[in-house]
Amino acid sequence: MPIYNSEVARIFDEYADLLEIHGANEYRVRAYRTASRNISYLSHNLSDMIRQGEDLTKLPGIADDLAGKITEIVKTGHLSALEELKKTIPEELIKITRIAGLGPKRAYRLYYGLGISSIRELEKAAREGNIKELPGFGIKLEQAILDDIERRGKLREGRRVLYSAAEEIVQPLLAYLWDAKGVKGVEVAGSYRRGVETVGDLDILITSEKVSDAVDHFTSYDEVERVIARGTTRSSVILRGGLQVDLRVVPEESYGAALHYFTGSKAHSIAIRKRGVRRRLKINEYGVFKGDQMIAGRTEEEVYARVDLPYIEPELRENRGEIEAALRNNLPDLITLNDIRGDLHSHTNLTDGHSSLEEMALAAKKRGYEYLAITEHSKRLTVAHGLNKARLAEQIERIDSLNNQLNGIIVLKSIEVDILEDGSLDLPDDILKKLDLVICSVHHKFNLPREKQTERIIRAMHNPYFMILGHPTGRMIDERPPYDVDVERLIKAAKETGCILELNSQPERLDLDDIYCKMARDMGVMVAINSDAHSTQELDFMHYGVIQGRRGWLEPKNVLNTRSWPELKKLLQKSRKTLVSGAAPGNISEKIGAKR
């Protein structure tokens, strides 16, 4: 059973958590966290590196000690130092540090003072009034603990909200904040601005001539349930529904510095400030300082310029190589919604969609698209009334006739065909061959062992009509984990067989995720960003996919549906001819000119 990078990263993170509670040197803790983060974004498998005798200390943040620990984990599946530590500190204490107001120090005191090692015990002790008696604790902290436990109960433990749900909250809140007297600027920062698929809280930045008015206006917003902090420059509230919103009021001359600082990510901010330190500059949310003198801060561009970097787009700010790319003058020219020329995945009311064929076509035209692929489910998916060969043949005729009537939009004859358990497709080649486009997806048997699931999909990719792998991991954020599949191998197989991977824009899917998008891009495999719309309105989901794609460093040239229909048609036909004629597997990505 090979150990994956994510497992090594998880073990290092857990070790860091326990070390912190144990009171270890904070920089030692930080070293494990840094290593964990670096490992989880690595595009090479650590197991492979060790087997091939590569030097792990070449990796950032890894020296002899951690290289040894990685080797131990890869060879034995666990870390003995972590097992030892668990004997002195219960691992459940980690959960306690996630409660608002509690961190490692207080968790440790709760454990040694009252023997508390679980949320349940914590709640009981707080209700009985035992916590306020501990030194360093008091009545307010005790109440705050109870409040947070209750809030988590409502929200489900540690839940973050989908980006799309946060978007619904953000729009009216921003409009409301603009109404305050003296407001000169309002912007959302934080993970929302970086386009992260789920948002833990909202960070809003405001510039105003009347600071206290702005804070008053904010805290009296109709949706505010509770005010949890109220300072002169910062204020935090909990909205109905449980989402926390932090407001920061900043002066205009600091706006860029503040926006940069509060957009994060934390890792990116730290890396930027370290570059500042090396230049004897102090960078904080008020600006860039040389001694006591402020030398920049009105715009983000100014801040970057002071550490000799070009502007870096928010979606890239994760310290996953964007600073190094900026130094090489090699930042990606990120895709935008305007680059998208069509949608290659949609359904109609013939199967499980809600709009008619004509309605979908016209809605796509209205969005300025050149083409829309109607990709109904295939017969295996009975709950969705999937099409058999005869019904698909009828649909092909309907689309042909619709295309004769329509102007300015082309409907592609397509299918989202099921990949069966043995890796064959749910419809025969003789009908697939009549289509413009074939998406292949896994919709059942999610629980196959990793090896079998991976083989199943790779076998399907060798079918000459396989063009796009739909929602490659099947995950539903917060609802269903991805099926166990080796995505790195899928990307390699896509490269070999000339297949394209989908980035599905349904807000709870966003599958591929950002990290795998970048991996596909780095390996020269193209991505198709599709809405998977089941109604005309859902065509607008495309923008979620574009945001995720930007987080995955995708440029227009990496994305299939930035091509015009004639280009796309030529490429798909060419690719199919190569594959059907039995020649060596072609590579659509290379043919279309995807670089890198």
Add this chain to the structure above:
DNA sequence: GCCGTTTTCGGCCCGACTGTTTTCAGTCG
């Protein structure tokens, strides 16, 4: 525990806010 334009030891990002304290520790982002 890592790292090196302060290079093999000494530093490692920075400030606001709260609560529990009488000057600051802990948490948070």
